[in-house]
Amino acid sequence: MDVNAVCYNHPDRQANKGCWRCQQFICIDCSTILFGQTYCGKCASEVAKISANPDKPNLLKREINSRPLMVVIIIITLIIAAVEIYVMTR
Ligand SMILES: [Zn+2]
Ligand SMILES: [Zn+2]
Incomplete structure (x- = not known):
């Protein structure tokens, strides 16, 4: 991962994770772990919705x-x- 990557929610923060679904760089505050994978907030809610319903x-x-x-x-x-x-x- 690019060490200079910044969180896409917080341009002033260094991203230390990437969303497993959309590959967006996210900081630790923005990452949500679902089913052992790290997701950004948007993908986490979608993954939770998809996995809760079908x-x-x-x-x-x-x-x-x-x-x-x-x-x-x-x-x-x-x-x-x-x-x-x-x-x-x-
Ligand atoms: Zn995402
Ligand atoms: Zn962030």
Whole structure:
């Protein structure tokens, strides 16, 4: 790293770290460590947002997608049963 690099938030301070995501030079006050990597404030909030959100919808999606055939079979069975009951009671 360039020893003369300055923090992009503090032009008067020497940067001793670089953002892992955007490679901006940042001072220790501006660095946020997330998942063992150093990020600038902006990237840290974005990384935190990305890592907080996507897992849950993905998990839900995966659970729903793992048994679509079962759901379709159950719905078809219910429709057939309903039609049979309707026909029988006429
Ligand atoms: Zn960054
Ligand atoms: Zn700084």
